[in-house]
Amino acid sequence: MSSTDISEIDVSFKLHLPTFSARSESTAKAEKIIKKYGSIVPNVPENIEHIIQKAKEYFSSSNAEKLTEKELRAVAFESLSRDEGDRFFFNLLKAVDEAKSRRVFSALFSSYIMNFNKHDERIAQAAKLLKKHQKTLSKSWVRRLENFDLLAFKTIETSLAKKIMEEGNDHSVFDRAGLTGAFSASRLVQSSLIELANQVAKRIKGGNTDALYDFLKIVCVGDKIKQHAGAAAMIASLKPFIDSSPPVHLKGLLQKVFIGSFSDPRITLNQWPEIPAHLGGTNLRTSCIGLIKKWLNFEAIELFFKVIAEHAPDEQFEPRRNLWKSYFDQEFVVDAHIILGQSAALTAKRLKRTDDAAHGLIWGNLSGANPDQSVLLMQIGDLTVAEWSHNGKFRAWDPDSPKKPRFYRNSYSASELRLGSNKIRNKNGSYGDGIVHLGDWVPRAKAYVNQATGIRLSRKIR
Structure with missing residues (x-):
């Protein structure tokens, strides 16, 4: 079945539809096409590979079968989403130029928008x-291009970004530019939002955090980031704080928005957006996700000690807090998860309701132990560490240990957080399954972590 070109349908088409007691089949089809493809995005035929091969033969031999308008249109739309070589693209543009077909030009124009990249020479030639x-x-499109010169490939991203910032609304700008429907997920839309994000990031670096609130109003619907704005949101909202720290209230807002949009990064990373390679790619994505995890790890450590303060205050409280916060502050804590007994969990629930800094907290439920007990499970370097409250021990597991506890489970038994832990030399020279929090236990814990991981704290811990 041939694709349907609705490029000739007026913008106000739907407003002038007559009212039917039962919708006509043609009306339903038109609305379905508009919803699925936007304005002029054609359907890719199932035999596109055959058509591409036919185009290669036609471009390389004067005796080959000529492409039909329908086939040339399909090749034009596919041309910028694949790399068939410079010569193929040059011959395609020549064929498009000679065809003088509105349908073919529209297909190439759609491909230009969907695959926009101002650094791509093919985009420049197509423009x-x-x-x-x-x-x-x-x-x-002629009317829209008079107001938004989408074919000015060198400057269009900046122009759209500037207009969005001025109006505080990306939807109205993209709507007037014709970048709706299928085009709302185009690379031109995404790259324009990334340009906007870069402008916002510069303002934040200059101390203007209000610009971030304005940006979030643009790219969010409710508390969630729009699907096509994920990379831009990471660049504007997280990148500026990789080497600095935002105000507490802003940190809480960013955690809420990003976790609500892309899931908790401690659980899964699959939903988090990719960042274009020329903007930092995988390395920047990892750093941005790591920033959220760092904030969440801090919350977990803070909550652990807030719970201890209410359920198990003793003379070893401050030494424990100082020791593990020092590992966190020097960025040695890779993961941190708290596991709480029944009474301790009730305290955590109350803190989560009343403490703005505890919004993103999750914890596992502890069974087989005193209901007041809690455990702080951490990964420091490659070492898995369990710090127990009350008179529980400091325990550790090597990375290859089959007994090491897994992070971020919903429930744990006390036995699996004790059994199979590494043997650690006691002060008297014998070996035990952990370190008891008595006497000079802090230097021994530090020495053990250093021996197991090579990690050495840069300042003295009392």
């Missing part, structure tokens, strides 16, 4: 050809 035949496009 030049489309500029030459701009008046051949549909009337609606």
